[in-house]
Amino acid sequence: MQVEQQVGSEESSIYLSQDSIQVFLRLPADGVYLANALQTLREICEQVEMPEERARRVQLAVEEALLNSFEHAYRDRSDGFVETQFIIESGEFIVVIEDFGTGFNSTEYDAPSEPEQILADRGRGHLLMRAMADNMVLDSAPGRGTRTTLRFATPSTQVS
Secondary structure: OEEEEEEOOEEEEEEEEOOEEEEEEEEEOOHHHHHHHHHHHHHHHHHOOOOHHHHHHHHHHHHHHHHHHHHHOOOOOOOOEEEEEEEEEOOEEEEEEEEOOOOOOHHHOOOOOOHHHHOOOOOOHHHHHHHHOOEEEEEEEOOOEEEEEEEEEOOOOOOO
16 A cells, blocks of 8 residues: 655655555755654654653654754755654664755764763764664765665564
C-alpha cells in the first residue's frame, strides 16, 4: 500500500508494505520544524514496537543529525531544506538526513577525543551519533551539503 500526502507547501510521502516502511520528509531548514520530524520518528518507533531504550537511542542520534543540518547548513540563507528518510526493512532502521547547504570536508573531520574537546560546550554531535547508532556514514563537501546516514539493527522489530 502507498500513501502520499501534501504537508504545507512541501512534499511528504509514506510508503507501506507488508515488510517495510519508508517515510520521506522535506522540511524547511529551521529548528521550528524539528518537532515535526521527531514526532514522525516517535510514531514510527511505536508502530514497529521498538523497545523503549532502543527508540531513545535512535531519537537522540536523529535529533543531533537534524540539529546539525538546521544549525550549520544554511548559516547565511533562509531558503534551505532538510530531507529526511526513515526506512525500516530487513531488520534494519535506516535514517538518512540530507541538506544542500555549505557542507564541510568530512574526510578531514576528526571526532573529539581529547578531554578538553569532550568537555567543550560544542562539537560532540558526531561522537554522540556514532555512539548511538550501529553505523554512521557522514558524506559532506564544501558547497555540496551534508548527508548523514544512521543505521540501527532492529531484529525484533515487526512492521504492523
